[in-house]
Amino acid sequence: xxxxxxxxxxxxxxxxxxxxxxxxxxxxxxxxxxxxxxxxxxxxxxxxxxxxxxxxxxxxxxxxxxxxxxxxxxxxxxxxxxxxxxxxxxxxxxxxxxxxxxxxxxxxxxxxxxxxxxxxxxxxxxxxxxxxxxxxxxxxxxxxxxxxxxxxxxxxx
Amino acid sequence: xxxxxxxxxxxxxxxxxxxxxxxxxxxxxxxxxxxxxxxxxxxxxxxxxxxxxxxxxxxxxxxxxxxxxxxxxxxxxxxxxxxxxxxxxxxxxxxxxxxxxxxxxxxxxxxxxxxxxxxxxxxxxxxxxxxx
Numbered sequence: 488x489x490x491x492x493x494x495x496x497x498x499x500x501x502x503x504x505x506x507x508x509x510x511x512x513x514x515x516x517x518x519x520x521x522x523x524x525x526x527x528x529x530x531x532x533x534x535x536x537x538x539x540x541x542x543x544x545x546x547x548x549x550x551x552x553x554x555x556x557x558x559x560x561x562x563x564x565x566x567x568x569x570x571x572x573x574x575x576x577x578x579x580x581x582x583x584x585x586x587x588x589x590x591x592x593x594x595x596x597x598x599x600x601x602x603x604x605x606x607x608x609x610x611x612x613x614x615x616x617x618x619x620x621x622x623x624x625x626x627x628x629x630x631x632x633x634x635x636x637x638x639x640x641x642x643x644x
Numbered sequence: 645x646x647x648x649x650x651x652x653x654x655x656x657x658x659x660x661x662x663x664x665x666x667x668x669x670x671x672x673x674x675x676x677x678x679x680x681x682x683x684x685x686x687x688x689x690x691x692x693x694x695x696x697x698x699x700x701x702x703x704x705x706x707x708x709x710x711x712x713x714x715x716x717x718x719x720x721x722x723x724x725x726x727x728x729x730x731x732x733x734x735x736x737x738x739x740x741x742x743x744x745x746x747x748x749x750x751x752x753x754x755x756x757x758x759x760x761x762x763x764x765x766x767x768x769x770x771x772x773x774x775x776x
Contacts (some may be wrong), residue, residue, distance in 0.1 A: 622690035622754015643737035
């Protein structure tokens with residue numbers, strides 16, 4: 488069964504869509520808009536992920552826009568996957584190297600994240616593959632031989 | 645007579661197509677910065693490659709649409725879902741202080757940076773004071 492995480496800001500996000508209409512009417516959006524979760528996850532923010540499976544492996548997609556691979560740390564122990572890292576705020580606050588940039592609107596979030604994902608079953612830790620493409624982290628976790636479904640042939644006596 | 649029927653049919657099809665258009669888009673998180681020369685929009689579009697990004701300017705509106713790969717639910721089954729499958733879309737109205745002809749777009753690691761320069765007339769000018 489698929490589990491959907493409750494996102495209290497999703498509705499707010501959609502409601503404020505009407506505010507996109509006019510660039511001249513900016514206002515500062517507080518961190519309310521940011522992806523912040525408390526308690527369950529450590530870190531400043533919590534990037535979203537999906538976990539899918541087929542007979543051979545588990546697959547994860549995690550949205551990590553603007554993060555370089557050296558700032559991501561993935562580790563796995565038996566049936567727990569840990570992904571942590573940092574989304575660094577650009578040091579050049581001024582995108583073109585000019586002075587005097589001001590924020591009109593700030594929705595993107597920065598900072599540390601740390602997520603622990605319990606896997607339904609233990610995986611083959613040595614063969615886990617992780618790659619980063621277009622700001623999405625793809626992780627493939629092969630299932631252990633003993634838990635893969637096996638086809639049993641029925642012989643006729 | 646046949647032409648008229650044909651026309652009516654095509655009109656009907658058009659209306660139908662409009663109704664069937666998928667309207668479920670994700671609104672990408674965007675930060676907007678401004679200085680005296682230009683306005684910069686920085687947008688998170690994870691999973692969107694350069695080929696799947698469409699930026700259009702039409703009648704004062706800047707539309708950004710980005711498509712991304714969805715999970716193949718025929719081959720895999722979901723265990724845990726937090727992300728929303730689907731495309732990104734966001735529309736911004738540009739007023740006449742901005743120059744849509746010189747928009748510069750750059751996409752790196754799922755982050756789109758749009759630099760929109762201001763028109764000369766809208767830039768702040770320092771007024772020299774002459775001494776008599």
